Amino acid sequence: MSVKLYVGNLAYSVTDQDLEDFFAAAGTVTSAVVIKDKFSGQSKGFGFVEFEDDTAGKQAIADLNGKDLNGRALNVSEARPQEDRPPRREGGYNGGGNGGGYRGGNGGGFNRGGDRRRDDRRSY
Numbered sequence: 709m710s711v712k713l714y715v716g717n718l719a720y721s722v723t724d725q726d727l728e729d730f731f732a733a734a735g736t737v738t739s740a741v742v743i744k745d746k747f748s749g750q751s752k753g754f755g756f757v758e759f760e761d762d763t764a765g766k767q768a769i770a771d772l773n774g775k776d777l778n779g780r781a782l783n784v785s786e787a788r789p790q791e792d793r794p795p796r797r798e799g800g801y802n803g804g805g806n807g808g809g810y811r812g813g814n815g816g817g818f819n820r821g822g823d824r825r826r827d828d829r830r831s832y
Contacts, residue, residue, distance in 0.1 A: 709761065709762055710738055710758055710759060710760055710761070710762075710765075711758070711759050711761070711762045711764075711765030711766075711786065712756055712757070712758045712759075712765075712786070712787040713731075713756065713757045713758070713759070713765055713768060713769065713784055713785065713786060713787055714754065714756060714783075714784070714785050714786070714787040714788070715727065715731075715754060715755045715756065715757055715782055715783070715784055716753070716754045716782070716783035716784075716785075717753065717754075717780050717781060717782055717783045718742060718751060718753050718754055718755055718777070718778075718780065718782070719751075719777065719778040719779060719780045720750060720751045720753065721751075721778055722742055722751065722755075722777060722778055723742060724740050724741055724742050724755075725740075726777070726778070727740040727741075727742055727755055727757060728740035728757070730772070730777055731757045731759075731768055731772065734759070734764055734765075734768035734771055734772060735759050735760065735761065735763075735764025735765070735767065735768065736759065736760040736761075736764060737757060737758070737759060737760075738758040738759060738760055739756075739757070739758045740755065740756075740757045740758075741755050741756050741757075742754075742755040743755055743756070765786070768784065769784050769785060769786065772784050773785070
């Protein structure tokens, strides 16, 4: 059974390949990923390494926790399962509803169609 490790305190210059090479001494690495910001592409300073078997993972934790990689002492531990997060709000730039404000909310969108009070007074 495979085991996934959390690796924290990574230098921003560390790549996926650097991480895989560093952990390869402890056993067969299935995957190694440095987590990056989705907009800037810069490393967030942590990553995950997956080992083929549990014993190699436990050995990596024992041997490599606190070891130096590119001038930073690593924090290595077994990864916890990702927690469920509440769904994101719909919308984005000027898109969501239920806004509030002086017009009562639930509008959303960029173009609200003008002022209704003025339209009601027109005679056709």
